[in-house]
Amino acid sequence: MLRDGDSPERQIEKLKRINAALIDRLDRADASRGSHWMLFQTAAVLEQELLARNRDLEQALSHLELTNRELALARETADEANRSKSRFLRAASHDLLQPLSAAKLFLSHLSETLSDPLQSDLVARIGTAFDSTEELIRALLEISRLDSVRLDVSCERVSLGRLFQRLAVDFQGAAEARGLDLRFVISSATVMSNPVFLRRIAQNLVSNAIKYTASGRVLVGARRQGADVWLEVHDTGPGIAVEDRERIFNEFERLAPDGEEPGTGLGLSIVRRACLRLGHDIDLRSEPGRGSVFRIRLPRALEAPGALAAGPDPASATGAVQRLAGSGAEPVMLAEPTASAPPVQLAGRRVLVVENDAAMREAYALLLRRWGVEVATADGTGTALAALERLPPEAVVTDYRLERGETGLQTIAALRRRLGQRLPALVVTAEPDPQLQARVDRLGAALLRKPVTEAELRRTLSALLEGRRRGAAAAE
Structure with missing residues (x-):
């Protein structure tokens, strides 16, 4: 501060200091103002960058949404195509197996009337071709069902002992025909x-x-x-090379040259698809010239409360399985296949055939009349009820799928109500539905899958009529 008593030099010195301080303050204020301006400019640029990035993000999200809609549409289209394929194959199964079944019955009748060995051989070859066609159709239908997203694959307790008993009955004849020793370990x-x-x-x-x-x-x-059980199938066949072990699970892959061994090349493909749907591991062990072992890992079921294990421990089968290719005691046979009881006399028996396909009705009638059976035919429930007055049947053979949405199960129920008795019934079907067997069982009827062979039809009819005879004898 300037004072009156200060000398001019002193006053000048003070004014210089004041001036320097003011200039310094002005410089600092100017620097600060420039920094704020730079910050403002930077913020403006960043805001523009942010807006540009937001626009890019919105475009990317819009593109992603469009892509998702296209993928959803493509998936729905693929699912609908798969459903259409399944519906087509289910419908085609009936339409393909229906004439095939009629042809096999006509062929069976023809074989009985031939005396020329050459003609008999030709008929046998045609029958073999029909069998191969049937096997192929059934395999394709099975693959279609396994690929269906709506397939019910719920799991429950399964007894391997009972499964082996059924397999013994199914395959003992085929094994004997090839001169093989088929064994099942208890x-x-x-x-x-x-x-x-x-x-x-x-x-x-x-x-x-x-x-x-x-x-x-x-x-x-x-x-x-451990907590699992391996279901194992051992054979003494030619074995499988390492490079072929994955390939054999593909569709239509067969290691044997065409025509050398029967088959469609779809069996192992079905096995792998079914194991994938059920969550079961599949394992193959093989050595060329020393046979093969196919194994399926199955989770062991917990024992029911209070349940007692019956029979030997499954682990006791291990030694028998290991002795397949070696020497020593023979493995235990699960059960000797029981010989089928001779068919009962069908001559003079009365059978009603309900079939909407004219060729199948004629084939059934021709075959049954050759056996001496009195036959009445109908194409649906209404005509079947009307036929009761002409020929009171002792059994009914009906197709499952009839006209106008009717089923053979409805026809059987209607006939039993009209007759007031449990009429023996056989349902014949080309339907691939695995639950149909349970519905037929609840009705107390028998079930055969098309194409039906003469032997199957005769054996099943005989069993139904024999059951009726025994029931009548017990009632007396």
Whole structure:
């Protein structure tokens, strides 16, 4: 501060200091103002960058949404195509197997009337071709069902002992025809699986082993491993090279040259698809010239409260399985196949045939009349009820799928109500539905899948009529 008493020099010095301080303050204020301006400019640029990035993000999100809609539409289109394929194959199964079944019945009748060996051989070859066609159609239908997203693959307790008993009945004849020793090791194991598809898996594995084993034996058993049980099928066939072990599970892959061994090349593909749907591991062990072992890992079912294990421990089968290719005691046979009872006399019996296909009705009638059966035919429930007055039947043979949405199960129920008795019934179908067997069982009827052979029809009819005779005798 300037004072009056200060000398001019002192006052000048003070003014200089004041001036320097003011200039310094002005410089700092100017620098600060420039920094704020730079910050403002930077913020403006960043805001523009942010707006540009937001626009890019909105465009990307819009593109992603469009892509998702296109993917959803493509998936729905693929699902609908798959459903259409399944519907087509289900419908085609009936339309394809229906004439095939009629042809096999006509062919069976023709074979009975031939005396020329050449003609008989030709008929036998035609029958073999029909069998191959039937096997191919059924395999394709099975693959279609396994690929269906709506397929019910719920699991429940399955007794391997009972499964082996059924397999013994199914395949003993085929094994004997090829000169093979088919054995089943006793098992008390109970596993968690789908009973329908597990049986189909086992059938394909055993059938495959029999087809490709020229001599020796096929052994089926179970091996316990921790909380699991391995279902194993051993054979003494040619074995499978390492480079072929993945390929054989593809569709239409057959290691044997065409025509050398029967088959469609779809059996193992069905096995792999079914195992994937059920969550079962599949394992193959093989060595060329020393046979093969196909194994399926199954989760062991927990024992029911208070349940007692019946029979030997599944692990006891291990030694028998290991002895397949070696020496020593023979493996235990599960059960000797029981010989089928001779068919009862069908001559003079009365049978009603309900079939909407004219060719099938004629084939059934021709075959049954050749056996001496009195036959009445109908194409639906109404005509079947009307036929009761002409020929009171002792049994009914009906197709499952009839006209106007009717089913053979409805026809059987209507006939039984009219007659007031439990009329023996046989349902014949080309439907691939695995639940149909349970519905037929609840009705107390028998079920045959098309194409029906003469032997199957005669054996089943005989059993139905014999059951009726025994029931009548017990009632007396």
